[in-house]
Amino acid sequence: MNKCNSIFSLKSEFLDKHFFYSFWKNNFHTSPLCKNRKSSTFLINLNKKNIAVCEQNEKNNDNAENNTLSEEIKREANSIQHVFKWGIGNKFRSDPENRFHPVHHPRPKEVTIKKSYFDSTNENIKYEDLNEQWEVFWFENNKLNAKPFPIKKYGIEAAKKEAFKFYETLQSQNRINPKPKHESGVEGVYYDVVTNCWIALYRSNNFPVCKSFSAEYHGFEMAKQMAIDRVNKCKR
Incomplete structure (x- = not known):
């Protein structure tokens, strides 16, 4: 107490403020912790803010998990298990020199595919289940033609893509004629x-x-006439 009284007594009108500040700083300790200490109201508000942030983060995580789960359920609902008896090819197997030998041996493989895989938006491109291949049909020179794209050669998705690609090539070359009557x-x-x-x-x-x-x-025309003559002959 005496020390404090002596200090304040020295503080007079002619005393330099800088001298007073230096004297106070050198003789009295001010803790940084005290300087940065927050009020209880501030701490309560800060705690509430942190709780709100945590709750929002948990909510976002729950939403992300629910979205992921919904996507997985949707993916499973649109998928089926299917066994390809003759195997599944790829770009390497599409080369004739790299085919499976012997070609008639079954090589069953079970995979997960889309339910809509066997559907076709083009009536001239169909999936043939016996040989597990996509086939392209078109009329040319009054004759029905067909070209296969087997899965054991190209692969699952590639076989279907190659079939549609080939049909587009036929269209660009004007080789597709209407079905003759x-x-x-x-x-x-x-x-x-x-x-x-x-x-x-x-x-x-x-x-x-x-x-x-x-x-x-x-x-x-000759074959047509021969068939007509045969029927007329047997009707007599």
Whole structure:
């Protein structure tokens, strides 16, 4: 107490402020902790703010986990397990020199694929289940043509992409013609687009008979006329 009184007594009008400040700083200790000490109200508000931030972070984490879980459930709902009996190819296997040998041996492999994998937006591109391949169908020169894209050669997604790519190439080259309408005008005479033959259906001695005439061998119109003549001959 005496020390404090002596200090304040020295503080007079002619005393320099700088001298007073230096004297106070050198003789009295001021803790940095005291300088930075916050009020209880500030600490309460800070604590509330930290709690709110933590709750918001937990909420964001829960939302992220729920979104991830929803995506996984949706992905599983749109997927199926499927076994490809003849194996699955790739870019390496697409080279004829790198094919599986012997090619007729089954190489089953189970994979997860989309449910919509076997669906096609183009009626001329279809999946053939027996040989596990995508096939492209088109009419050219009044004849049905087909080209396969097997999964055991190209792979699952690549086989489908190659099929659609090939069809686009046919379109760009104007090689796709509309389906021909072959009508003979005679009952019992039909054209088979698969075998490219005119078919004559008739009865001989009360037994049904089917006779085909190849358009490739005889010519389109000649094969048609031969089928008509055969049916007319047996009707007499």
